[in-house]
Amino acid sequence: xxxxxxxxxxxxxxxxxxxxxxxxxxxxxxxxxxxxxxxxxxxxxxxxxxxxxxxxxxxxxxxxxxxxxxxxxxxxxxxxxxxxxxxxxxxxxxxxxxxxxxxxxxxxxxxxxxxxxxxxxxxxxxxxxxxxxxxxxxxxxxxxxxxxxxxxxxxxxxxxxxxxxxxxxxxxxxxxxxxxxxxxxxxxxxxxxxxxxxxxxxxxxxxxxxxxxxxxxxxxxxxxxxxxxxxxxxxxxxxxxxxxxxxxxxxxxxxxxxxxxxxxxxxxxxxxxxxxxxxxxxxxxxxxxxxxxxxxxxxxxxxxxxxxxxxxxxxxxxxxxxxxxxxxxxxxxxxxxxxxxxxxxxxxxxxxxxxxxxxxxxxxxxxxxxxxxxxxxxxxxxxxxxxxxxxxxxxxxxxxxxxxxxxxxxxxxxxxxxxxxxxxxxxxxxxxxxxxxxxxxxxxxxxxxxxxxxxxxxxxxxxx
Numbered sequence: 187x188x189x190x191x192x193x194x195x196x197x198x199x200x201x202x203x204x205x206x207x208x209x210x211x212x213x214x215x216x217x218x219x220x221x222x223x224x225x226x227x228x229x230x231x232x233x234x235x236x237x238x239x240x241x242x243x244x245x246x247x248x249x250x251x252x253x254x255x256x257x258x259x260x261x262x263x264x265x266x267x268x269x270x271x272x273x274x275x276x277x278x279x280x281x282x283x284x285x286x287x288x289x290x291x292x293x294x295x296x297x298x299x300x301x302x303x304x305x306x307x308x309x310x311x312x313x314x315x316x317x318x319x320x321x322x323x324x325x326x327x328x329x330x331x332x333x334x335x336x337x338x339x340x341x342x343x344x345x346x347x348x349x350x351x352x353x354x355x356x357x358x359x360x361x362x363x364x365x366x367x368x369x370x371x372x373x374x375x376x377x378x379x380x381x382x383x384x385x386x387x388x389x390x391x392x393x394x395x396x397x398x399x400x401x402x403x404x405x406x407x408x409x410x411x412x413x414x415x416x417x418x419x420x421x422x423x424x425x426x427x428x429x430x431x432x433x434x435x436x437x438x439x440x441x442x443x444x445x446x447x448x449x450x451x452x453x454x455x456x457x458x459x460x461x462x463x464x465x466x467x468x469x470x471x472x473x474x475x476x477x478x479x480x481x482x483x484x485x486x487x488x489x490x491x492x493x494x495x496x497x498x499x500x501x502x503x504x505x506x507x508x509x510x511x512x513x514x515x516x517x518x519x520x521x522x523x524x525x526x527x528x529x530x531x532x533x534x535x536x537x538x539x540x541x542x543x544x545x546x547x548x549x550x551x552x553x554x555x556x557x558x559x560x561x562x563x564x565x566x567x568x569x570x571x572x573x574x575x576x577x578x579x580x581x582x583x584x585x586x587x588x589x590x591x592x593x594x595x596x597x598x599x600x601x602x603x604x605x606x607x608x609x610x611x612x613x614x615x616x617x618x619x620x621x622x623x624x625x626x627x628x629x630x631x632x633x634x635x636x637x638x639x640x641x642x643x644x645x646x647x648x649x650x
Contacts, residue, residue: 355405379554451540468499484599
């Protein structure tokens with residue numbers, strides 16, 4: 187693989203956090219001009235992270251080191267919830283999981299009193315906190331590998347389990363060179379596809395998109411085993427050149443507590459100002475463009491025009507929050523018709539499920555939404571809430587039309603209004619579909635089952 191220092195530098199700038207990248211605009215533009223002048227690249231030239239100094243260790247059977255970007259309790263998102271839930275389930279299954287977050291987390295995010303180690307609900311969480319970070323992504327990942335190597339020598343794990351993005355995978359592969367440990371790469375999303383949705387004008391021809399995709403593909407191909415969330419994601423990974431037998435599905439799931447009936451929602455309804463006879467459609471989501479919340483707001487406005495006593499409950503935070511609140515105002519959904527709660531702790535999510543008549547997943551027809559199956563509707567289904575979801579490949583893995591919910595044409599407020607009206611005015615349908623949703627999750631999507639799958643996968647790699 188040919189090394190291209192200009193493209194490597196450009197990639198390093200483009201993968202920096204947004205607030206840092208904005209200050210390097212002139213540098214990025216100069217590098218982009220030089221990269222275009224040099225012609226097309228030859229792939230992820232800076233993919234390999236140098237192996238840290240060290241020697242192979244005698245691993246402890248069943249001990250797993252999860253390499254992740256961030257984690258609880260400092261970051262609350264589907265990614266961190268999955269990490270924690272999987273690790274807790276693995277502990278219950280007799281494994282010994284440890285979690286290590288990306289170098290600098292959470293101090294770089296403003297948590298200045300973070301400690302190098304803490305126990306989060308029984309799971310050891312390790313932080314790599316040097317006094318300072320080197321300049322450039324390549325140097326940062328090399329330092330990440332060096333510090334993670336010292337942790338490997340102390341813990342002696344039998345498996346390195348890295349979760350997207352590629353930075354974690356590349357560090358794990360560097361550790362494999364030194365310590366001769368198997369690497370599992372868990373593809374939780376295609377972040378280059380998410381990146382495409384975050385600003386208008388970005389295309390698959392963009393240099394940054396192609397660089398990100400190449401780096402993710404490098405990790406997938408180089409890992410000893412790839413885990414992913416669903417059938418559509420597995421098909422994409424296989425299409426990138428990973429043998430099918432090296433790709434295993436470990437879906438988003440819930441613990442047994444989610445399968446119990448949700449708390450009575452009457453008290454929370456009262457606190458939110460929702461009348462007893464109002465219908466409530468809502469979602470729990472990161473408020474990003476591809477989640478399609480604007481479609482739900484337009485559909486809600488249409489139902490209100492028809493006289494449906496509807497309230498919309500939007501639980502979550504994100505870059506779209508301000509724009510969505512403004513849109514709700516323009517659509518006449520202010521005065522409490524559309525309720526934006528902001529982010530709520532994960533332990534409170536089931537209380538909000540108890541308020542809902544229908545859980546909505548109005549994702550857009552973006553490629554990332556066709557590929558990636560989200561966690562939040564799985565949790566709602568476990569609570570017995572019927573789901574209305576955009577009719578996309580990844581969501582068909584969860585929702586069976588008129589069996590446990592409705593599949594709705596994406597990006598169509600009119601189609602969403604029709605589907606929601608049908609569901610809201612039939613309590614019998616909602617009860618039957620909610621029961622069917624809970625049964626599917628209990629049968630196929632528990633963390634206990636996922637942990638058992640990962641245990642057998644580690645065993646096949648010699649780690650148990």
